[in-house]
Amino acid sequence: MKQKVLLLLMLSVLWGIGYAQQHTVTGTVTSADDNTPLPGVSIAVKGTTTGTITDIDGNYSIAVKDENATLMYVFVGMRTVEIPIAGQNQINVAMETDVMGVDEVVVVGYGVTKKSLVTGSIAKVDAEDIMQSRTTRVENALQGKTAGVLVQQSSGAPGAEQNIIIRGVGSDNAVRPIYVIDGMRTDGIDWLDPQDIESIEILKDAASAAIYGTEGGNGVVLITTKMGKGGKTNFSYDASYGIQSVVPGFSVMDTEEYLKYYRTAYVNDGRNKTWDDAVENYPDSDVNTDWLGAIFVNAPTQKHKISVDGGSDRSKYYFSVSYTDQDGIIGGGEKSNFTRYATKLNIDSKATDWMNVGMRMSYSQTRTRGIHQNDVFGSVTNNAVVLDPTTPVYYNDRSEYSDRDVENMSRVWGEEWYTNPSLYDENGYFGISQKVLNEIQNPVHQLHNDRDQSINNKLFGGIYGEINFFEGLKFRTNFDIDLAHNYNRGWNPRVYTNSMNSPSVRSRAFQEINMYFTWQWESYFTFNKEFGDHTIGAVLGTSAREYTHEYLGGDGENLKKESDNYAWIDYGLYIDTLNNTSWGGLGGWDRLASVFGRVSYSYKDKYMITSNFRRDGSSKFGPANKFGLFPSVSVGWVMSREDFFQVPAISFLKLRYSWGKNGNATSLGWDWRYLPTSSSGSYYYIDGNDQLLSIVEPTRLTNPEYQWEKTEQSDIGIDLGLFRNRLSFTADYYIKKSSDFLFEGSVPALAGNDPPTVNAGTIENRGIEFELGYNDKIGDLKINVQLTASHNKSEVTEITETISFITGGNVGTFGDSKRMEVGYEPWYFYGFKTDGLFQSEEEIEAYVNADGKKYQTSAAPGDVKYLDIAGTADSLGGGPDGLLTDADKTYLGSPYPKLLGGLNINLEYKGFDLNVATYGQYGNKVLMAVSVRDDLSNTNKPDFYINDAWISPEEPGTFPRPTVKDRNRNLSRVNDYMLQDGSFFRISNLALGYTLPSSLTSKIGISKLRIYVAVDNLYTLTNYKGMEPEVGGDYWGYRGQQWAGIDRAVYPKPRTVLGGINVNF
Amino acid sequence: MKKIVINIFFVFALLAITTSCGEDWLELELKGSLPFASEAIDTDEKAFEVLCGAYDFLQVKYYSGWSSYYLLGNLAADDGVPVGGGFSDRPEYWDFHEYEITSENPALLQFWRRNYYGIYRANIVLNDIELETSAMDMYRAEAKFLRAYFYFELVKTFGNIAFYTVNLSPSEYSPTNTAPEVVYEQIEKDLLEAIEVLPNKSQQTTAEMTRASKGAAQAMLGKAYLFQKKYDEAAGVLKTLVGSGEYDLCPVYDSIFKKSEEFGIESVFEVPYASYIHGDFWANGRESEGNIEVQLTGPRETALTGFVNAGWGFDMIDSSLVDAWDAAGDEVRKYGTGLGPESFHEWVTISATQVDDNGNGFPDDKEKEEWTGWYQKKRCPYVGYNDPGQSPMEATYENNERVIRFADVLLMYAEALNQKGSPDDGTALQMVNRVRQRAKLDPLSGISGNELFEAIKLERRLELGAEGQRYWDVVRWGDGAKTFGYLGFVEGTHEIWPIPESEIGKTSLVQNNGY
Structure with a gap:
């Protein structure tokens, strides 16, 4: 109701404003450099207070009283232009660069503003940066280029999702920002071709993001897609082709090292065992398989894109179609691949002189083939680490199968077992390990038999209408949809891959369809008006959104014919229908209704104040907490525009401060957990005839009280331009307090059911960010250097009173490795602290407590020495108690870096261009959990396990001694030997391009022709010993931050060497 | 101007629609799952x-x-x-x-x-x-x-x-x-x-056997009294139970834990398992109706083709227990509880990894020091007890759990009689001997008081070996x-x-x- 009153008021005020002005001039302002439209250009009637600014597309419209007045076009960084109207109705202006520009226009929620007037903290990445990084995924374009933005790579697999974390983690599960693409909010952006993007704005502070209310708590990534510039039609064609390969560096033990490890362990573990006994038990082998080498291949990647843009004075358009294809370096394109077909059509049209209509529409299809990775239970990557090198990839002959395997396989396939195609490919029969059992298998064999594909079709975008009532007042309404259809299909033949396998592993085919549909309807008024030195802006609008997800799937076992053409579940004749199962259901349904607004005021472009607000109502919450109000205010002072400010070197200086509140509810499911619900029926009891008895029970404990996660953030910043803005500097300090983070599992088990979702605590992030830019032109040399650096400190400051900590991050077979506890970083690594290795029996004997009792009774020289830290079981405080117990587990490090940064250099010289992009992080730990399956015998390990191992006092290595009877638990519980420094610095891109002189190309009708060569992921400096220091937070599809920084053999990021061409005509 | 007025009305109408939806629009009815409300039951x-x-x-x-x-x-x-x-x-x-x-x-x-x-x-x-x-x-x-x-x-x-x-x-x-x-x-x-x-077991239909019976409640009550040393009360309730005629000892010790004796004459309180799995076993054990501990305690990396499947080899029988049977000359219960190298003679074919008496033959000798040679037979992954057609079949063993069996009741009764205010060692001895008789051991005689108590303790150990009773028995005995x-x-x-x-x-x- 309140909203309606407000609207009425606003409308009646506007009603009163008259329409005295007569002559209207419209036009487009572009940059003379590249013909791109210039939004935010100030246009004033010379000698009056009348003025306007250009919109996002560079268009303007101004009403003047005097047809003979002169218009002034002012834009920071551009030479001011004065043009007499002389009766014209249309004046298009091309502005020339004055000094290197700082005053770009930035997109803010529901509008645009000049960068010089921004009072919040907004980072911008524009089309040029995105073009240069040529990434397959948009997120990578942000890496190292924006201060305070951590891009967490969870995998180097083609098309793998990436996590973005802005200014530290403020939630348990929901840490990602939201994406708003041309006004429509969405979650994933893998369907979007990065080259369709005009600009990306990251709203980092709460004040800027407050207009997105309950969804802005983790920051907002605003993406604006490209639009035609009007005038001439441009065609462009881009193509690139590259070869990806694995970056060498990580290696596991070869046969010699492997035998040395196990023989040493044999002697270490056995009583009076000699080396000869060990050799007898672990005989020499001629086989020396490099499993990692066997799974990695060189894989191509390519991209083609055609775009057309143009338009007339009444309408503009942008159209593109692109094809991206990236094969994976594990198993090649057949097994891991990402293909994207993306189309884009954007249209803006002036329907009448008072109304604009248009559309932003994308259709894309992505196809992903993935392999099982980052998992110690049977993933391809981990199998390649742990399988013994004494097993060959292929047998020379099938007679090499062990008797046990032959017997088992004959039971599956009969006497002619060897004809089964799951056992061989063109290179021969797959080797089966006789040493490493359970689910571990030959990874090449695994790649041969696993087939999985996911196809996503997506229609995304919408239509809008915009009405200009009169000078300064506009109304816009958008209707957008996000329609996604996700189809997964896979099958595997009946396989025999491991000597301990039951020979009954079945063939299986499955198909699954997910339908997602979101619609969003937003309507808002925009008012912008200058009154002399006063500029007033306002936005007021409403938004409604509904999300639904339904799914359907099924599988069938015992395929009668094991072939891709027959692996469909409705092939009733071919599949044993008795073993078919199907599933389906409602995957999600929620609604969000909002009112939002903004008021801004500036005086002489010197003093600015902006206030955003949003009131959201969500169906995810109970009646008491359905609505949330999220306000913000920000102020700015452009000191350099003061008369007293006379520092020639400083061309621009702005101080700003902002404060705001946001919410976050993305971690909540759709299932109305504030209501008690019944279990869905997958649990049963049984009766005496073994018949299932169905169960009804409350799904979980309910908490009707839970509410939004809340973020409150203050930001103080400075923007500085030096030497006519050649040098720019931005610094921000922020305090971000995220309270009431939602968590499941904080209720004691004794309450009797699965825990409800509760608001569990508060996390505070404080940090500083710097961005330093250098832009210059020395003769023909154009230089652009950008340095970003940020420091963030996260601390859990409160956990709901009944809990003192939360545990998570399970590793292998030995438990949790992470904790969330007051006073520490969220999900810090938690375990035992060590003090080096025991060098001798004497040292072990001498390591006693106050009572003279030995601390480590089962230790031997070369074992880890554990520190007695504390005595009380429930806290990190307290002193040593003379016992090594769980109470001695303590803080071991943080999965999050202390420092993040990047350096980007662009040089252009007479048609040549050179781009170097780097990023890095410092101070985080990675838990190297690639060889933690101590329940398995004879597993292979990274080679430093033997090469750095303690062998004897004469050969005192730095790593614990080889043992398979790890009674001292050197490597079978979380301790600081398992944690490594995860800092790294990476040259992510080096590109050299050459643009042919236009004098040459224009003869064949080409306006621009550029060719380039580039190397991605050229070099990484790190102490981390695993395959890949970039370890993200995902594990088996669980996104929880409890998995952050745990490496279970992550699919490594490939190195790519490529070449490409850009043609415009 | 008129146009503008129309526009504004148009716009206002639009906004009114979007905002008026308001709170009602956010009250979604529960879909896809029923509310759990007691009045609906x-x-x-x-x-x-x-x-x-x-x-x-x-x-x-x-x-x-x-x-x-x-x-x-x-x-x-x-x-x-x-x-x-x-x-x-x-x-x-x-x-x-x-x-x-x-x-x-x-x-x-x-x-x-x-x-x-x-x-x-x-x-x-x-x-x-x-x-x-x-x-x-x-x-x-x-x-x-x-x-x-x-x-x-x-x-x-x-x-x-x-x-x-x-x-x-x-x-x-x-x-x-x-x-x-x-x-x-x-x-x-x-x-x-x-x-x-609660009904007597004999009043239950086969289907109802997986539910509580009067006898189960009486046995539980007797046990609860025993743990509190309320021997008179224990003797009282257990006497009723023993005298009910509802239960008896299964004649063959070796069969008690086999499928044929599920809800058999000796079974007082039994937890059922069946070969069903619906969902992801690893994510949530409730989605399997099978007894995972059969897999857990089955012979590791060893199978007796056609008889016993391989398991994961946990909870091997302690050599101390084997020694106790040997000392008592108790072959029946030793071979009825343990699946050891000596009992492999029962099966002709031994395939897969051959493990000798000393545990040699494992892929490595990691476990050898603790490897006792005796796997669990009371939770044995017999071929045919699970469904190899289901996945993972390891979670589909249908071996039921005998939580309380009649031999336990007899020994509890004996203990209560021996310890109560006015001991009845004669009857106690009868109870013990009923149990010993099945084990083909000589009856005890001429003992009473504390000597008998010690004999009952030993009998519980030999009879209920590896059934999870021992620790708490010893603790309650002090x-x-x-x-x-x-x-x-x-x-x-x-x-x-x-x-x-x-x-x-x-x-x-x-x-x-x-x-």
């Missing part, structure tokens, strides 16, 4: 489904950790050795064996959890269903039995537990410790009330330090185990002494 069928929720937690061993009363009992006692894949495989089991039992032990948390989950569901049946029918009277009696059973397991294991008979509201999630006497009082009350209503001292038992501490640390952290519970 208005028929016997619906109430029974709720009761089955409580029953289901008898089966649960793997929910968010692995646990069972007998596995933990065996490993802490001199009945079982963890072995499995070695010292690093399931360290929580090794910790019981080596008396490094800490409050962070995940098996302990799982055991704690399953009992409270059972209690919570039993409480719903008892407090939240208003239906008044004769079936409902039965369901309430069954729920009382279940609540008593779950509380008995908790109070026996943890001592000073959290106790409630009405489910907690969110403001009550932080309870304090309750003294064991208070819990036992409720256990007795629940069981006495249940006994009045023999912990004497018997398990060599393993690490500390008097005054290990009589009860630590309350899980995460529960301490979330509540006002005080940790047990010594942890």
Whole structure:
């Protein structure tokens, strides 16, 4: 109701404003450099207070009283232009660069503003940066280029999702920002071709993001897609082709090292065992398989894109179609691949002189083939680490199968077992390990038999209408949809891959369809008006959104014919229908209704104040907490525009401060957990005839009280331009307090059911960010250097009173490795602290407590020495108690870096261009959990396990001694030997391009022709010993931050060497 | 101008539509899952489904950790050795064996959890269903039995537990410790009330056999009395039970745990399992109706083709128990409990890895030091007891769990008779000899008093080997330090185990002494 009153008021005020002005001039302002439209250009009637600014597309419209007045076009960084109207109705202006520009226009929620007037903290990445990084995924374009933005790579697999974390983690599960693409909010952006993007704005502070209310708590990534510039039609064609390969560096033990490890362990573990006994038990082998080498291949990647843009004075358009294809370096394109077909059509049209209509529409299809990775239970990557090198990839002959395997396989396939195609490919029969059992298998064999594909079709975008009532007042309404259809299909033949396998592993085919549909309807008024030195802006609008997800799937076992053409579940004749199962259901349904607004005021472009607000109502919450109000205010002072400010070197200086509140509810499911619900029926009891008895029970404990996660953030910043803005500097300090983070599992088990979702605590992030830019032109040399650096400190400051900590991050077979506890970083690594290795029996004997009792009774020289830290079981405080117990587990490090940064250099010289992009992080730990399956015998390990191992006092290595009877638990519980420094610095891109002189190309009708060569992921400096220091937070599809920084053999990021061409005509 | 007026009306109409939806629009009806409301449980069928929720937690061993009363009992006692894949495989089991039992032990948390989950569901049946029918009277009696059973397991294991008979509201999630006497009082009350209503086993149809019977409640009550040293009361209820004629010993010891004897003459309280799995076993053990511990304790990396499948090799029989049988000349129960190298003569073919008497032949000798040669036969992965057609078939063993069998009842009765205010050692001796007779051992005679008590203790060990009884028997006899001292038992501490640390952290519970 309140909203309606407000609207009425606003409308009646506007009603009163008259329409005295007569002559209207419209036009487009572009940059003379590249013909791109210039939004935010100030246009004033010379000698009056009348003025306007250009919109996002560079268009303007101004009403003047005097047809003979002169218009002034002012834009920071551009030479001011004065043009007499002389009766014209249309004046298009091309502005020339004055000094290197700082005053770009930035997109803010529901509008645009000049960068010089921004009072919040907004980072911008524009089309040029995105073009240069040529990434397959948009997120990578942000890496190292924006201060305070951590891009967490969870995998180097083609098309793998990436996590973005802005200014530290403020939630348990929901840490990602939201994406708003041309006004429509969405979650994933893998369907979007990065080259369709005009600009990306990251709203980092709460004040800027407050207009997105309950969804802005983790920051907002605003993406604006490209639009035609009007005038001439441009065609462009881009193509690139590259070869990806694995970056060498990580290696596991070869046969010699492997035998040395196990023989040493044999002697270490056995009583009076000699080396000869060990050799007898672990005989020499001629086989020396490099499993990692066997799974990695060189894989191509390519991209083609055609775009057309143009338009007339009444309408503009942008159209593109692109094809991206990236094969994976594990198993090649057949097994891991990402293909994207993306189309884009954007249209803006002036329907009448008072109304604009248009559309932003994308259709894309992505196809992903993935392999099982980052998992110690049977993933391809981990199998390649742990399988013994004494097993060959292929047998020379099938007679090499062990008797046990032959017997088992004959039971599956009969006497002619060897004809089964799951056992061989063109290179021969797959080797089966006789040493490493359970689910571990030959990874090449695994790649041969696993087939999985996911196809996503997506229609995304919408239509809008915009009405200009009169000078300064506009109304816009958008209707957008996000329609996604996700189809997964896979099958595997009946396989025999491991000597301990039951020979009954079945063939299986499955198909699954997910339908997602979101619609969003937003309507808002925009008012912008200058009154002399006063500029007033306002936005007021409403938004409604509904999300639904339904799914359907099924599988069938015992395929009668094991072939891709027959692996469909409705092939009733071919599949044993008795073993078919199907599933389906409602995957999600929620609604969000909002009112939002903004008021801004500036005086002489010197003093600015902006206030955003949003009131959201969500169906995810109970009646008491359905609505949330999220306000913000920000102020700015452009000191350099003061008369007293006379520092020639400083061309621009702005101080700003902002404060705001946001919410976050993305971690909540759709299932109305504030209501008690019944279990869905997958649990049963049984009766005496073994018949299932169905169960009804409350799904979980309910908490009707839970509410939004809340973020409150203050930001103080400075923007500085030096030497006519050649040098720019931005610094921000922020305090971000995220309270009431939602968590499941904080209720004691004794309450009797699965825990409800509760608001569990508060996390505070404080940090500083710097961005330093250098832009210059020395003769023909154009230089652009950008340095970003940020420091963030996260601390859990409160956990709901009944809990003192939360545990998570399970590793292998030995438990949790992470904790969330007051006073520490969220999900810090938690375990035992060590003090080096025991060098001798004497040292072990001498390591006693106050009572003279030995601390480590089962230790031997070369074992880890554990520190007695504390005595009380429930806290990190307290002193040593003379016992090594769980109470001695303590803080071991943080999965999050202390420092993040990047350096980007662009040089252009007479048609040549050179781009170097780097990023890095410092101070985080990675838990190297690639060889933690101590329940398995004879597993292979990274080679430093033997090469750095303690062998004897004469050969005192730095790593614990080889043992398979790890009674001292050197490597079978979380301790600081398992944690490594995860800092790294990476040259992510080096590109050299050459643009042919236009004098040459224009003869064949080409306006621009550029060719380039580039190397991605050229070099990484790190102490981390695993395959890949970039370890993200995902594990088996669980996104929880409890998995952050745990490496279970992550699919490594490939190195790519490529070449490409850009043609415009 | 007129145009503008029209525009504004148009726009206003649009905005009015979008905003007026308001709050009603956000009140979504529950879809895709039913609300759980006690008033909706208005028929016997619906109430029974709720009761089955409580029953289901008898089966649960793997929910968010692995646990069972007998596995933990065996490993802490001199009945079982963890072995499995070695010292690093399931360290929580090794910790019981080596008396490094800490409050962070995940098996302990799982055991704690399953009992409270059972209690919570039993409480719903008892407090939240208003239906008044004769079936409902039965369901309430069954729920009382279940609540008593779950509380008995908790109070026996943890001592000073959290106790409630009405489910907690969110403001009550932080309870304090309750003294064991208070819990036992409720256990007795629940069981006495249940006994009045529950049917005799002979009155149950085959389908109903998986539900509580009068005899099961009487046996539980006898056990609860025994743990409190209320010998007269124990003797009373157990006498009724023994005299009921509902139960007898299965003639062949070796058959008790086989499929043929499921709900057989000796079975007093049995938890059913069946070869079904619906869902992801690894994510949630409730989605399997199979007995995962059969897989867990089966011979590791060894199969007897056609007879016994391979398992994961946990909970091997402690050589101390084997020695005890040998000392007593007890072949029947040794070969009825253990599947050892010596018993392999039962099967002609031994395939897969051949393991000799010393454990040689393993892919490595990691486990050899603890490898005793004797696997569990009472939870044996017999070929045919699971469904190789289901995946993972490891989770589909249908071996039922004999929680209380008649031999246990006879020995409890004997103990009560021997220990009660006015002992009846003559009858006690008869009870013991009934058990010994089946084991083909000579009857005992001429002993009484403490000598007889010691004989009963030994008999319990030999008869109930590896059934998870030993540890708690020894503890209630006050023999912990004497018997398990060599393993690490500390008097005054290990009589009860630590309350899980995460529960301490979330509540006002005080940790047990010594942890």
